[in-house]
Amino acid sequence: MSACAWICLVLPLASAAAITIGGTSLSRRTAGYISTITTFGSFVAAIAAFAVMLGESPGDRPHTTTSWTWLEAGRYHFGLTLLTDQLSVMMMLIVAGVGGLIVAYSLGYMDGEDEERRYFAYMSLFVFSMLLLVQSGNLLLLLAGWGMVGLSSYLLIGFHHDRPSAVAAAKKAFVMNAFGDATLALALFLLIQHTGRLDYAGVFASSPHGGAVANLIALGLLGGAVAKSAQIPLHTWLPDAMEGPTPVSALIHAATMVTAGVYLIARTHVLFENAWFVADLAAALGAATLLMAGLIALVQVDIKRVIAYSTMSQIGYMFVGAAAGAYPNGMFHLMTHAFFKALLFLAAGIAIHALTGEQDIRKMRGLGRTMPRTRLAFLVGSLALVGIPPFAGFFSKDSILAAVLDRGAFGAVLFACGIVGAFLTGVYTFRLFFTVFGETGDVNPHLHGDREGPPSMVWTVGVLAVLSVVGGFLQFAPVWTPLTTWLEPVARPFAEASSWQEALASAAAVAVGAAGIAIAYALYVARTIPVPRTLPVLQHKFYWDEAYDLLFYRPADLVARYLNRFFEQPVIVGSIGEVTQGFRVGAGEVSRVQNGLVRSYALALAAGVAVLAVVFLVSR
Amino acid sequence: MHGPDVGWYLVLAALLFVTGALGVLVRRSPLIILLSVEIMLNGANLALIAFARRLGHEDGQVFAIAVMAIAASEVVVGLGLIVAMGRRHVELDVDKLRTLRG
Numbered sequence: 097m098s099a100c101a102w103i104c105l106v107l108p109l110a111s112a113a114a115i116t117i118g119g120t121s122l123s124r125r126t127a128g129y130i131s132t133i134t135t136f137g138s139f140v141a142a143i144a145a146f147a148v149m150l151g152e153s154p155g156d157r158p159h160t161t162t163s164w165t166w167l168e169a170g171r172y173h174f175g176l177t178l179l180t181d182q183l184s185v186m187m188m189l190i191v192a193g194v195g196g197l198i199v200a201y202s203l204g205y206m207d208g209e210d211e212e213r214r215y216f217a218y219m220s221l222f223v224f225s226m227l228l229l230v231q232s233g234n235l236l237l238l239l240a241g242w243g244m245v246g247l248s249s250y251l252l253i254g255f256h257h258d259r260p261s262a263v264a265a266a267k268k269a270f271v272m273n274a275f276g277d278a279t280l281a282l283a284l285f286l287l288i289q290h291t292g293r294l295d296y297a298g299v300f301a302s303s304p305h306g307g308a309v310a311n312l313i314a315l316g317l318l319g320g321a322v323a324k325s326a327q328i329p330l331h332t333w334l335p336d337a338m339e340g341p342t343p344v345s346a347l348i349h350a351a352t353m354v355t356a357g358v359y360l361i362a363r364t365h366v367l368f369e370n371a372w373f374v375a376d377l378a379a380a381l382g383a384a385t386l387l388m389a390g391l392i393a394l395v396q397v398d399i400k401r402v403i404a405y406s407t408m409s410q411i412g413y414m415f416v417g418a419a420a421g422a423y424p425n426g427m428f429h430l431m432t433h434a435f436f437k438a439l440l441f442l443a444a445g446i447a448i449h450a451l452t453g454e455q456d457i458r459k460m461r462g463l464g465r466t467m468p469r470t471r472l473a474f475l476v477g478s479l480a481l482v483g484i485p486p487f488a489g490f491f492s493k494d495s496i497l498a499a500v501l502d503r504g505a506f507g508a509v510l511f512a513c514g515i516v517g518a519f520l521t522g523v524y525t526f527r528l529f530f531t532v533f534g535e536t537g538d539v540n541p542h543l544h545g546d547r548e549g550p551p552s553m554v555w556t557v558g559v560l561a562v563l564s565v566v567g568g569f570l571q572f573a574p575v576w577t578p579l580t581t582w583l584e585p586v587a588r589p590f591a592e593a594s595s596w597q598e599a600l601a602s603a604a605a606v607a608v609g610a611a612g613i614a615i616a617y618a619l620y621v622a623r624t625i626p627v628p629r630t631l632p633v634l635q636h637k638f639y640w641d642e643a644y645d646l647l648f649y650r651p652a653d654l655v656a657r658y659l660n661r662f663f664e665q666p667v668i669v670g671s672i673g674e675v676t677q678g679f680r681v682g683a684g685e686v687s688r689v690q691n692g693l694v695r696s697y698a699l700a701l702a703a704g705v706a707v708l709a710v711v712f713l714v715s716r
Numbered sequence: 717m718h719g720p721d722v723g724w725y726l727v728l729a730a731l732l733f734v735t736g737a738l739g740v741l742v743r744r745s746p747l748i749i750l751l752s753v754e755i756m757l758n759g760a761n762l763a764l765i766a767f768a769r770r771l772g773h774e775d776g777q778v779f780a781i782a783v784m785a786i787a788a789s790e791v792v793v794g795l796g797l798i799v800a801m802g803r804r805h806v807e808l809d810v811d812k813l814r815t816l817r818g
Contacts, residue, residue, distance in 0.1 A: 692817025694810050698740050 177233030276323020283316025325357030382415025390520030522612020
């Protein structure tokens with residue numbers, strides 16, 4: 097068991113190291129194959145761990161394995177500990193499985209790209225970091241994985257380092273994530289202070305219930321989760337992160353990394369249950385994000401940005417579910433979302449690839465006829481995203497909406513937000529689908545050839561499409577609930593829907609989703625309603641970037657300018673100039689002594705000896 | 717003990733040394749400077765031998781022989797340099813060799 101966990105974790109790291117050390121002696125192809133095979137190797141190890149667990153009784157399923165004491169400070173010992181339990185094995189399967197598919201897809205997508213090796217080394221590093229995050233047995237190791245995930249995301253967003261916008265986006269993502277890392281670290285400090293431990297069981301057993309400390313701890317954790325999962329108010333980095341290559345967007349900014357916040361809430365749910373206020377705040381932030389992101393997605397024209405905003409919106413649902421106490425539902429949606437969102441990104445990637453990098457949907461129209469398979473895949477992903485039965489999103493999203501109905505008045509507000517969000521999802525998703533893949537219009541003139549990409553791109557998309565269709569049948573509450581049962585020992589939900597709530601939520605969500613699709617059809621295909629004017633507030637994404645610019649960047653810039661003018665220039669630069677000038681003049685004077693005349697050196701020597709002789713004679 | 721007092725030898729040694737030193741300082745021809753250095757070395761040798769005689773053992777004489785050996789090798793190097801300068805038609809004047817001034 098512990099062998100499976102270690103193999104799963106170490107394989108991607110070994111791949112990153114091998115590609116880095118191998119350097120140019122590896123061909124570009126080989127680097128891609130190494131990365132693909134090791135990621136699938138991790139997936140196989142995760143399956144093995146899962147299979148072993150299936151044969152055990154629920155109480156015996158969590159396994160911890162410690163390689164050595166990682167950090168030792170006084171009476172605190174933090175081991176390099178891996179925890180393999182029901183929750184982490186689920187995440188391992190998602191990360192390694194979807195990750196493997198996306199890395200395999202990259203083989204085709206990145207073909208011919210400069211610096212392919214660097215790309216695959218980063219991809220492997222990312223998979224390793226993410227696995228470290230989900231497999232860690234204590235919060236300190238989780239923080240290490242958390243930071244490394246941020247780092248590899250930075251490296252991959254800025255992969256096209258010759259493009260200034262990509263570099264700026266990478267910096268933005270890193271800074272926002274670092275903010276979350278900092279609040280997470282502060283929460284860890286408080287936990288050490290009040291419990292003296294960081295392993296999950298120990299922390300859960302002795303962390304304070306209620307009160308300021310419990311709330312501060314939960315707030316710190318929430319800060320980390322919000323930054324990593326791109327929720328209000330730390331969400332602005334995610335749309336910009338679409339500067340990275342499309343498979344990166346699929347892997348990091350849809351399927352795995354951005355869901356880390358949901359995983360954190362589910363993992364440390366005890367700490368959130370100890371702080372009701374913060375848990376409700378998390379749910380409220382999720383609800384606000386899902387509405388706002390849905391509205392912004394209506395007007396975006398970059399295909400990847402639309403999908404990015406829909407990701408934010410869907411993670412909002414997961415936040416609502418996890419923070420409202422429906423942990424298995426949140427995790428379920430995390431899983432199905434990983435399938436269909438990766439599918440959407442990769443299908444969009446095929447279109448972008450065929451148009452040699454064009455991402456503006458106004459120039460992408462009319463791809464449906466030439467790319468029937470991609471169109472079908474995108475349609476499957478869109479239907480799953482909107483939550484039309486029997487596609488995956490229907491089961492998972494509706495189960496979250498149903499569960500929040502169990503939470504009284506607050507739950508009703510969340511439910512209302514979720515329903516409005518589902519309507520928006522229908523509109524913006526099918527706006528995208530009808531515009532890009534609609535039958536109308538001529539064949540796109542920018543298309544080069546009519547190929548849908550190399551086999552590695554086609555079959556991975558196919559697998560994800562199948563998963564997006566069948567993935568939802570894993571759980572259909574309240575008829576069968578294997579996932580809830582599976583996760584119960586780790587995260588027992590306290591918000592569970594009854595049958596009528598399930599029925600109500602499903603009916604409402606499907607109805608508004610279908611209404612959204614109908615409106616998108618009327619707007620963009622039948623054109624029975626004119627497309628309304630774009631509101632400036634949506635165009636500017638609710639002015640978050642402008643507000644941050646005004647609140648943080650401008651004041652800091654002003655202070656820096658003043659310091660530069662009144663301190664740096666006169667004091668620092670001035671004094672350095674004086675010192676160098678002094679040395680230059682002094683050295684010029686001294687160097688005159690060395691005049692090159694051997695006789696004068698000899699005279700100095702003789703005079704020195706004479707002086708020394710006199711000194712010795714006198715001092716005797 | 718026969719002959720003059722050791723003090724006279726030392727006076728003569730000092731005179732030789734100073735003569736040599738003056739030669740090094742005031743002359744410009746490298747050949748003469750080399751000769752002057754030899755005179756200085758011989759002054760030092762004379763002092764060594766005089767002390768050896770005064771103290772009654774041979775260490776000073778051994779030193780003097782070592783100094784002669786070193787003087788011989790120094791002359792080889794020095795004359796070699798002077799010959800090289802002559803071959804390159806460099807003027808034999810040390811004051812003109814000022815490339816290393818600061």
